[in-house]
Amino acid sequence: MNRVTWASKAIKQLRKLNKPDQNTIYDAVSELATMPDSRNVKALTNHQFQYRLRVGNYRVFFDFDGTLHIVQIEEVKKRDERTY
Numbered sequence: 001m002n003r004v005t006w007a008s009k010a011i012k013q014l015r016k017l018n019k020p021d022q023n024t025i026y027d028a029v030s031e032l033a034t035m036p037d038s039r040n041v042k043a044l045t046n047h048q049f050q051y052r053l054r055v056g057n058y059r060v061f062f063d064f065d066g067t068l069h070i071v072q073i074e075e076v077k078k079r080d081e082r083t084y
Helices: 008-015 019-034
Strands: 003-006 041-043 051-055 058-065 070-078
Touching: 003 008, 003 019, 008 019, 008 070, 019 051, 019 058, 019 070
Parallel strands: 003 070
Antiparallel strands: 041 051, 051 058, 058 070
């Protein structure tokens, strides 16, 4: 079981969203505790962060340290042409 932590930037981005989207994203992120067996996760190459989680029209970018069992949520962004 992994521990999921949130960067302050990600918390601010999440708070700007409407309540139903916040709840959906928070529920999806809580499933990352079972990483690497999580769904809708893709490893990224040539990107600032290691992984992304797809949640509807939103993308959650995060890093995963398998040895320490920590998932660090870095950013929450609406998917558009500037997301990546």
